[in-house]
Amino acid sequence: MSDIFREIDEELRRDNLEQLWKRYGKYVVVLAVLVVLATAAVMGWRSYQERQATASGTQYQAALDLARQGKDADAAAAFAVLAQSSASGRALLARLEEAAAKIRASDVAGATAIYDQIASDTATPAEYRNVATMLWARYALEQSDPKLVIAKLQPLAAPTSPWTGLARETIALAELKAGDSAKARADFDAIAKDDALPGALKERAGIMAESLAP
Numbered sequence: 001m002s003d004i005f006r007e008i009d010e011e012l013r014r015d016n017l018e019q020l021w022k023r024y025g026k027y028v029v030v031l032a033v034l035v036v037l038a039t040a041a042v043m044g045w046r047s048y049q050e051r052q053a054t055a056s057g058t059q060y061q062a063a064l065d066l067a068r069q070g071k072d073a074d075a076a077a078a079f080a081v082l083a084q085s086s087a088s089g090r091a092l093l094a095r096l097e098e099a100a101a102k103i104r105a106s107d108v109a110g111a112t113a114i115y116d117q118i119a120s121d122t123a124t125p126a127e128y129r130n131v132a133t134m135l136w137a138r139y140a141l142e143q144s145d146p147k148l149v150i151a152k153l154q155p156l157a158a159p160t161s162p163w164t165g166l167a168r169e170t171i172a173l174a175e176l177k178a179g180d181s182a183k184a185r186a187d188f189d190a191i192a193k194d195d196a197l198p199g200a201l202k203e204r205a206g207i208m209a210e211s212l213a214p
Helices: 002-013 018-022 026-053 058-068 072-085 088-103 108-120 126-143 146-157 162-179 181-192 199-211
Strands: none
Touching: 002 199, 058 072, 058 088, 072 088, 072 181, 108 126, 126 146, 126 162, 146 162, 162 181, 162 199, 181 199
16 A cells, blocks of 8 residues: 555646546545645644754653654653643644654544644644644544534635635545535635635646546
8 A cells, every 4th residue: 555655645746636536546535635735734833843852852852763763652652741841832842743653653543632632722822723723634534524624624714714725625525525525526616716725726626626527
């Protein structure tokens, strides 16, 4: 399966969803697109985390080293301790790293619980709550009720939200998973025609809408 996803990743970089649809089917493509969405969502806080790591102390650096060595369960445990003992900003980064380590350790339920907690914490800055919501949605869509994903993403899908494009795309994917192909197609079509959205996103949505045509 890793070879398939490697090829999917290469095709996604060329926005060649039509070929992927023909070869692998809609659900594999949906999963691959969600991986791309998760990568986009995590870039902002990951960059900030790297800048903070230098000043974070030996414990934080040790936890990062565990993650880089592939000792994901140990890294998750180390970040969990840091999240309890660090100042608020560093604690937030530790919680995000803990969730990422849990994902790599195949503890998706544990990771989504952390993302959901961050997203629900009103003391957390809004931009990080929004990142956590998008990451939660990416993984929850694989194992939870897609209607719940749709409901939680609605605020981020508002036209004034900086996440509107990715949120609307993820909602359409959730509708597709829920079996509502007609609604998903309509939403993909609307995204494809929205000139306020990035071109690559519009192109992906257009291909998805066309693929779902009766």
